Amino acid sequence: MSHNGDVAKGEKLFRNTQTIGCIRCHQTGTGDGGAIGPSLQGVATKYDRAKLIESVIYPSKQILDGYEQWGIATQGGDVQYGVIRGEDDNEVTLFDSAANKIVIKKSDIRRRVKSPLSLMPEGLEQALGLEEFADLMTYIDSLKEKAPTAK
Numbered sequence: 001m002s003h004n005g006d007v008a009k010g011e012k013l014f015r016n017t018q019t020i021g022c023i024r025c026h027q028t029g030t031g032d033g034g035a036i037g038p039s040l041q042g043v044a045t046k047y048d049r050a051k052l053i054e055s056v057i058y059p060s061k062q063i064l065d066g067y068e069q070w071g072i073a074t075q076g077g078d079v080q081y082g083v084i085r086g087e088d089d090n091e092v093t094l095f096d097s098a099a100n101k102i103v104i105k106k107s108d109i110r111r112r113v114k115s116p117l118s119l120m121p122e123g124l125e126q127a128l129g130l131e132e133f134a135d136l137m138t139y140i141d142s143l144k145e146k147a148p149t150a151k
Contacts, residue, residue, distance in 0.1 A: 003134040010139025020124050024099040036083055036095045038064050044141045052140050059120035069115040074108045083119050
C-alpha cells in the first residue's frame with residue numbers, strides 16, 4: 001500500500017505475456033489487450049489503491065456483471081470453464097483464463113453452471129516479488145480517465 005512503484009516497470013509487467021499476462025484479458029484504453037476481463041481504462045478514477053490491490057489479490061470477491069465464469073458440461077463428459085463472449089441458436093463461445101477461445105455446440109451441452117469464482121486466477125501476485133507487485137499496482141493506479149480534449 002505505502003510503496004510507490006515504478007509506472008513504466010509496472011506497465012511492462014502488465015504487458016508481459018510470459019509472466020502474469022494481464023494484457024491477455026484486460027484493456028487499458030490504448031487499443032490493445034483482451035476483452036475477456038473488464039477494461040481497466042479509468043479504473044483508478046473509480047477505485048482507490050486499496051480496492052485495486054484487493055481486486056488483484058482476491059479477484060472473486062466482486063465479479064462485475066458480464067464477467068462471470070461459467071462451467072459447461074458436455075454430453076461427452078468434458079467440462080469447459082470460461083467467460084461467455086458469444087451465444088446464438090447453435091453455439092456458445094467461451095474464453096478461458098489463458099484467453100483461449102472455446103466454441104461448444106448447444107446440442108452438445110448437458111449442463112451449464114455459473115461459478116462463484118472469477119476467471120482471473122487467485123495467486124497471480126505470488127509470481128511477483130514485492131517490488132514488482134508495487135510496480136504493477138502503481139501502473140494500474142495510474143489508469144485514470146483522460147480529460148476530454150478541447151475543440
